[in-house]
């Protein structure tokens with residue numbers, strides 16, 4: 461059986477797609493969300509997949525031996541970890557942004573693959589709203605034939621294998637961290653943020669590229685800069701959304717962890733330290 465732990469913006473979309481594709485899937489949610497999903501179903505509005513309500517099985521604990529798609533926010537990981545360990549899952553395909561979670565899950569004895577998902581999904585008024593017309597999943601090569609991977613592909617997600625887990629996670633992280641930190645710090649979409657703070661943006665991509673490279677994924681600042689400038693100008697990040705709302709937010713996964721890695725590698729990161737410090741301050 462498949463289980464989607466954390467049926468929020470990303471997990472909810474994937475759980476509904478898996479259910480619509482005829483998979484034996486359960487949404488594993490906290491009690492209030494579980495009750496709501498049982499009563500109303502999981503309503504999805506997607507530019508890519510259409511609009512429907514999935515009346516899928518719901519539980520508050522992962523079933524024993526399930527193949528798990530994990531889609532909680534990074535700050536929720538300590539809360540769901542004990543239950544996940546108890547469930548002895550066959551596999552855990554982790555879709556969280558960041559890099560540190562994969563090691564945390566592995567240290568807990570879980571058979572994990574850290575994957576990255578490119579999607580723009582939000583929970584709005586009880587529904588999952590998926591914008592942008594894309595839903596791309598990159599998994600490590602050794603998870604390409606996993607049950608979860610194949611089921612998601614069969615359900616309509618664009619899946620590709622992208623090398624080692626470190627490469628898969630860092631390729632997204634090196635680009636997402638500057639994007640998320642700049643938009644959150646300026647509280648502006650990426651276009652205006654880059655225009656307003658060119659020096660900060662340049663410093664930030666240089667620092668993040670240096671940390672990514674030290675972690676074994678050679679990364680050029682110019683490549684990160686180009687990737688940021690190719691984004692739609694109006695694009696915002698989920699970190700920005702959560703910081704704007706006063707938290708909780710994934711600032712440790714998207715900034716704090718980078719600071720810790722920079723320190724470990726002896727890399728000077730004044731811009732990163734300033735942005736992370738300011739954003740942490742707003743969340744206190």
Ligand SMILES: NC(=O)C1=CN([C@@H]2O[C@H](COP(=O)(O)OP(=O)(O)OC[C@H]3O[C@@H](n4cnc5c(N)ncnc54)[C@H](OP(=O)(O)O)[C@@H]3O)[C@@H](O)[C@H]2O)C=CC1
Nearest residue numbers: 466467468469470490493531532536539556557579580581
């Ligand atoms: N949204 C997006 O477009 C993208 C998000 N991501 C990443 O995917 C991951 C999931 O993000 P997203 O789907 O947006 O997050 P959401 O907040 O929308 O969903 C998280 C889900 O985890 C559940 N959860 C379980 N336990 C806890 C707990 N103890 N505390 C808080 N939540 C808990 C939430 O429960 P409840 O329903 O009770 O709140 C919710 O169902 C993040 O790492 C994010 O960075 C990656 C790409 C794009």
Ligand SMILES: CC(C)(CO)C(=O)C(=O)O
Nearest residue numbers: 577578579580697698699
């Ligand atoms: C930038 C985006 C929407 C890309 O998938 C994302 O992952 C996030 O904001 O957390």
